[in-house]
Amino acid sequence: MPDLDITPQTGRGRDAGGRGGMARIASGRLYRDMWLSPNRPFFALSALWAVIAILVWHVGLRLGLPVPSLGTTTLWHAHEMTVGVGGAAMAAYFLTVMPSWTGARRVTGWPLIGLVALWALARLAALLAETLPLPLVLAPGLAFYALFTGLYLRAIVSQRRWDRWAVPAVIAFLGLADAAFVATALGALPWPGEAEMTRVLVLFFATKVSVIAGNMAPAFTAGWxxxxxxxxxxxxxxxxxxxxxxxxxxxxxxxxxxxxxxxxxxxxxxxxxxxxxxxxxxxxxxxxxxxxxxxxxxxxxxxxxxxxxxxxxxxxxxxxxxxxxxxxxxxxxxxxxxxxxxxxxxxxxxxxxxxxxxxxxxxxxxxxxxxxxxxxxxxxxxxxxxxxxxxxxxxxxxxxxxxxxxxxxxxxxxxxxNVGGHGHGKGPAIVPLAAIAPAHAPTRGDACTQGACGGGGHGHGRGGGCGGGCGCGGHGHGSDSGRGAARGPGLVLPKV
Structure with a gap:
């Protein structure tokens, strides 16, 4: 993305700008830093939409104000609290851990801006669903999940991480389920029904909790x-x-x-x-x-x-x-x-x-x-x-x-x-997966939950890489890409 000119003015221009100029500098830095990691905009948007969507729906119904409808107002509420709030949170996590899961670079800059823009357009389309043609209602959401899926596919292909094929498949499934929900709610699909599609979206995010929280909770507890x-x-x-x-x-x-x-x-x-x-x-x-x-x-x-x-x-x-x-x-x-x-x-x-x-x-x-x-x-x-x-x-x-x-x-x-960084020397493993599942062989850093790695143990740990610092066992090395060999009686979590 283009660099932002945040150089302070000098002389009379600086005096004229005063605090307004400093505010512009601060806002410029905030805008620049926002796009350095996917968790920054997407977690913020997920939280913001969690508030706005409830205020629009619940308060609107209580006060008799116009409430958005996706077939019904309840279906709009269900859609936005799952695909809207949950979809943004999923993008925040999945894209941030991409380096650990695939070895590719984290998504930043214009691709990230494009994803955020498509997510926002999808929210606007859902707000106006009753007044727009069906293709315009569906297009932003489909484009968001297509780009999301494509970024992961590119990472997998470039790094030859074929063991991660399930991640883009899961993202694509949510995109198709989103489109099916919208089309069903607006009467364009006779099957499945609105209740069934609501259950599918709820089940999707419940399954995600089972896999992700079911790995992270014991791993981070062990680390503590x-x-x-x-x-x-x-x-x-x-x-x-x-x-x-x-x-x-x-x-x-x-x-x-x-x-x-x-x-x-x-x-x-x-x-x-x-x-x-x-x-x-x-x-x-x-x-x-x-x-x-x-x-x-x-x-x-x-x-x-x-x-x-x-x-x-x-x-x-x-x-x-x-x-x-x-x-x-x-x-x-x-x-x-x-x-x-x-x-x-x-x-x-x-x-x-x-x-x-x-x-x-x-x-x-x-x-x-x-x-x-x-x-x-x-x-x-x-x-x-x-x-x-x-x-x-x-x-x-x-x-x-x-x-x-x-x-x-x-x-x-x-x-x-998680804590971590680059370091050497003896110390307790941050996430001692040796307590969690047996493995007596070299293992790749991606076997650990991203961010659960770093310094510690005997060896090197950096960023999301797993080595001794991840507790995958004994002496080892890890890197930002999450690819690192580790030996010893380490135990690894099931892959997410």
């Missing part, structure tokens, strides 16, 4: 506990595979199978996800906020899956529309804020420090999900509890933005989502 001694988290590969397989099975059953079968699979998936947590040392994570946030976000996943399944089978207080808020407000939004907070956290003493504002923001989001789930239990105060949930939700994301926006300026921390 290892230097302090004591037992470390362990994962149950069988429970992880069963939980993921059941969630994937729910997709075709949701679209084509009996409702009862899909509901039963969701309940079983929730039980499997709950079983996964038992050895994660969640209580020990309570002493370290960045790890605790991941555990608390994941906790909504089994609850949401079970409640959603039960709502379709039994006369529970929760309708399906109520139950899925545990998955979206609790699990999806909780994971997004957990990861984004890691990028905004202070780095002190080899650990991330979540300040009171970020911690309070997460607590409010968690409380908002709780209020939304509590509302059906108290019919007499149902509407006030919905209002409270919306207000607490907006306050939480507003607090997050207060803490996050200052981090949009300055150099990008490397790694973005």
């Amino acid at each position: 506990l290892a230097p302090r001694g004591g037992p470390l988290p362990r994962i149950d590969p069988l429970a992880s595979r069963i939980g993921l397989a059941l969630m994937l099975l729910a997709f075709p059953l949701t679209l084509a199978g009996p409702t009862e079968a899909a509901a039963a699979v969701l309940i079983a998936a929730g039980a499997a996800q709950l079983w996964r947590i038992r050895r994660w040392k969640s209580l020990a994570a309570a002493r370290y906020a960045p790890a605790l946030m991941l555990h608390l976000a994941f906790a909504w996943l089994p609850l949401g899956l079970v409640l959603t399944g039960l709502a379709a089978l039994l006369p529970t207080p929760w309708r399906e529309a109520d139950a899925i808020h545990a998955l979206m407000m609790g699990a999806m939004a909780g994971l997004a804020m957990s990861i984004a907070s890691r990028a905004a956290a202070r780095r002190e003493g080899g650990a991330l420090r979540i300040g009171p504002v970020l911690g309070g923001a997460f607590a409010l989001i968690w409380a908002a999900a709780g209020l939304r789930l509590a509302a059906p239990l108290m019919p007499a105060t149902y509407e006030p509890l919905l209002d409270a949930a919306a207000a607490v939700w907006c306050a939480g994301w507003g607090m997050f933005l207060v803490a996050y926006v200052p981090g949009l300026r300055g150099p990008v921390a490397n790694p973005v989502f």
